[in-house]
Amino acid sequence: MVDARASNELNTIRRFLRLQARGVGLKKTFETLELHERGRDRRTVQAMRLKLEGGAPLSEVFAGLVKDERMQELLVTAERGHHFIEGLEQVLALSTMRRSLEQELRQLARYPLVILTMLFGLGTIYALYIFPKLLAMVELEQMNGMNAVLLSKGFFPGLFLAVVMTAGGLYLCGKRGLIRIPVIERGQRLYVTYLFVSELSLLREGQASIRTIVERLANGEGEVASMAKRVHERMSAGLELEEAARAEPFLDHEVVSLFGVGTVSGELGMIMSLHRDLVFEEMELYWKQLIIKAEPALYGLLTVMVTMMFYTIYLPVQLIMNQL
Template identity: 25%
Template sequence: MKKQQWPLKTQADFFELLGQLIANGYALERALMTVQGVLPKQRLALTTIVAGLHQGQPLHQLLAPYVRREIARELAFASVHGRLSQLVMEIGRREHRRLRQSQKLRQLLLYPVVLLVMLAGLMGLFCTYLLPQLQQMGATMPQLSHWGVGVGVSVLTCCVVCWLGGRIWRRRNWLQRLQLLQRVPFIGSLVQLSIGYQMSLQLGLLLTSGIGLATIVKRSATADGPELVRLLGTQAERGLREGQDLRQVIQSMPLLPSECQHLFAKGKSEQAIGEDFQILAQRKFELLERQVQRYLMIIQPVCFAVIGLIVIGLYGIMLLPMYRNMGELMTW
């Protein structure tokens, strides 16, 4: 039986409840069994997860088929820093916020999509019924075939560009892909804030758990870690072999927020730096949420502007020639 990913709301409820139970002293297996009563639809999957824990399998591998890949990568570090309850509660709160944002996006797009469907329906009725009758009356109408050819060429061009972009994307590793996404207009800032939040959160949890920077670098370069983490760890190890200082290597790692330079420059202990990283993670998440809200506020006006341009274009293509023909008929 193929395993399906849980809905976003289920993922958020699961992680928030699991974190609360672990924080209140529940063992991981007992907490998962308790969650079964709250999420009965996931009872079979949770039973499988508990059985896998009995066999010694890590939690992030057992949850990977049911949660987003990003969450599975974050959970992989829980076996290192041991702060599972804090991490899963943070994931639960974050996923609830993300769920609210996606719901708001659907609400904002509902009305423009309905208008576009109605507009397409009117366009279809005009071309199917009204246009042939006007042509039978001798009215001179625009040749829609030319427009069809133009639209077809545009669609073909977009498909070719997407195909070439997909080939280039597949040839890049995850580090190069994320660096490329950070340069894309509009979404680049969102990607940068999201990566900064996740990396700051994980580094904060690791450092405040007493794990040194050298251990973090060594652990990140292991073969069983996620691809992105493995690439970053390998790059850090290369810098150490070249004789660079450990903190300089961490500071020069790509994707880390620029604020990290100030955190390491203070000369604090690694425990204090970890606490600063956790504060930075919360700040990055607040900025990310604020940026998403700003984009959500402009999506609907942009959609209405596009619909308005489409209406004006259809008016110029269809109705103006028809009015011109009516004027010629009136002059006879």
């Protein structure tokens, strides 16, 4: 249901951009969309039209369709720089890419999850009914080493708890920045770089100075605005844009080097606008490659689990036969 809703929102944005590209006025565009949509989507478009007629800015009007906070900030910046349509196109491209990657990831994990559920069910039946009866026939006191550990009653519950706690701890520490996970960090750097580059390109003005653009980016909320504030503070202390931005851990080094070129040439906005598409392509390619690499790792983990499970099933039987 969530996927269908997200797809409808993206389709509404596509129709809006298509009508705008044909030269249809804003009010007429929303009236056309309202006639086209059905049910909940029609009510959403109607609420957007009423906001527009009430004088609300376009970034606020589209908050009904664009739920992600970072993308809402991108729309605010685009409207502030008088490039709202271009900003909305970037939001649509980024949302479409994220949805496509989520679908690929869901498709990748579907069959391993089915297999894992089946194994969990079989393992539960074995642990509750079969395993205790087999253990009653085995002299555990005479065992040592790995076999004794595998046949202990607390091994699998302890292993499950350790895996869950480790995964949860790594996720929380990575989210709070306490530990560095290079694979995830690279993806985050590309994502934040894309947003920062997009906002710089959307705020381009013919005679605006670099300091003015960064200062305007800092007048907001969110991760990109916080980054712009830190960069602006360093520039106020006498550093150039390239040097001030290089201290940010989530900005790609290639883009930071282009800041210096754009500052010297006075064409930072145009350079960022051209480079934005390259960053997008690199980000999309990176996440797709990551998903491809995750598939053999996931099946490798399942193979280890299946092997361990069948070994623990076979081990008590072998010990019983040896004791006969």
